[in-house]
Amino acid sequence: MNIAIIGCGTMGMAYAGNLAAMPGVKVTGVVDINAGRAEKAAAVSGAKAYTDVDTLLQQEELETVAICLPTYLHKPFVLKLAEKGLHIICEKPAALTLEDALEMKAACEKHGVRLFIGHVVRFFPNYANAYRQAHSGVIGTAKMAHFKRYGSYPKGMDGWYSNHDQSGGVILDLMIHDIDFACWLFGEVESVFASVIKREEPEMEYAQVTLRFKSSAIANLTGYWGYPGPFTTQFEIAGDQGIIRFDSNQVQSLDIKLAAGPSGEQAAVQIPSSPSLHDPYYDEVQHFIKCIQDGSEPRVSAADACYAVEIALAAERSARTGQPVIMGGNAS
Template sequence: MNIAILGCGTMGTAYAHNLAKMPGVTVTGVVDLNAERAEQAAALTGAKGYTDVDSLLEQKDLETVAVCLPTYLHKPFVLRLAEKGLHVICEKPAALTLEDAQEMKAACEKHGVRLFIGHVVRFFPNYQDAYRKAHSGHIGTPKMAHFKRYGSYPQGMDLWYNDPGKSGGVIMDLMIHDIDFACWLFGEVESVYASIVKRAEPEMEYAQLTLHFKNSSIASLTGYWGYPGPFTTQFEISGDQGIIRFDSNQVQSLDIKRVSAEAGDGAAVQVPASPSLHDPYYKEVLHFIECIRDGSEPLVSIKDACYAVQIAQAAEQSAQTGQPVTIGGTVS
């Protein structure tokens, strides 16, 4: 598989590290407007560095492109790559609006190429373990969940993160991870209610979402840009027979407490993170590449990615109006 990387910032560099050691994969080019960043990524992969996309697209043997650009640039470049007959692995979110994401999906289908969106949380062992436990009867039927995701305010990104018209803000950029996971866990959303608190000095953006699902489940999501501590993710999934908890700041990976049929039996089962040679980003990209090779369906589909954008958009609308937003229909 010959693949190129478009954008050599934080995520582009992560892709470069992983693709460089992936068997059967050759990085044939890396592109960034910043020549220094392009050269650094080129050094990691042994590929040629470019500062313009046109030069990269002259390569005759290119098959796939990893799009690691700012969110507002996803649509125009994905459309262009699709027209060139190239498969695309694009970082999340797919786009800033559902309409743009659907246009990307339609263009790739028209030109017969695959489009994958990097919702990497589905590839994190702790989240995968929790999903399997929640759907295998360990806690009965999952009914409620609470997800938290805290991190420092993005810095050094040419300030595009500071413009919600380019990044989508904390909901679209950060919380979309947990939106996607919650939808994977519970299914279709019936309504969303959201509120956001922003501060300029020091920079902070804090959001709370409540998702009501069509199966009567409820999920509460919290996202925080500007958190003064280490990057933190937490979740709690409650069923009618127990609860699953995870806190990235704890040593243990999962804590499952089950309701026992016998009084006084309150056993806790701890499930550690699976030992792994490669990080979740490696597993995610390798999975997408394997889907291209054998035509199989991915763990996270472009339909899933479009749906996550739809829910994030609805949450933004709710935060602006102060009213819950009903989700109509399903994403095709």
């Protein structure tokens, strides 16, 4: 499988490292408008570095492309690459609007290529375990849940994260992980209520969202860009016969403390990690590649990704109006 990576920021570099190590996969090209970043990804993956997609497409024989660009660029690149007959693995969120996300999905269907959106939380072993446990019956029927996802304020190229028109903000970019997981767990959403706090100096955005599902389950989600503590995820799923809890600050299977202080340099976008043979991004991309190869359905579909965007935008709307947003129609 020949694959190219477009966008060599934090996520593109993670893809480069993972794909380079994956059997049966060859990274043939990496693209970034910043030549230095493209070179770095090329060095990691053994691919050739490009600074524009057109040259990549002219020079390389590709089957699949991984899009690791800022959200506002997802749609134009997905449409362009689908037209070229390439399968697409695209970082989350799918797009900034539901219409754009649906258009991307439709374009891929029209051109007969697969579209996968990187809702990686479904591949995190702690979340996948919780999903299995919650559906195994050991906690009875899952009824309520809490999800928390806090990190530093992400620093993308030209500050694109802090531009709401480019990233969609903390709900669409960060909390969407938990929105997708909650919908995977509980199904279709009936209503959404949200509050958002956004400030400059120091830059922060914080959201609290309550989803009420058609199953009558309730979930409360909090997301925070600009959290002064370490990257933190927590969840609790309460059933009528049991509770499942996770706190990223209480699961260190390895702790190394060095006498000299930490070097101080912080990642542009924090990515959680826990000692494991492969990181969840590896498992996710490997799963998507397998789906391309054998035509099977992915753990998270393009329709699921569109739905997560729909719920995230409903939350934004609720935060603006101060009233709940009632969801209509079916999931996909």
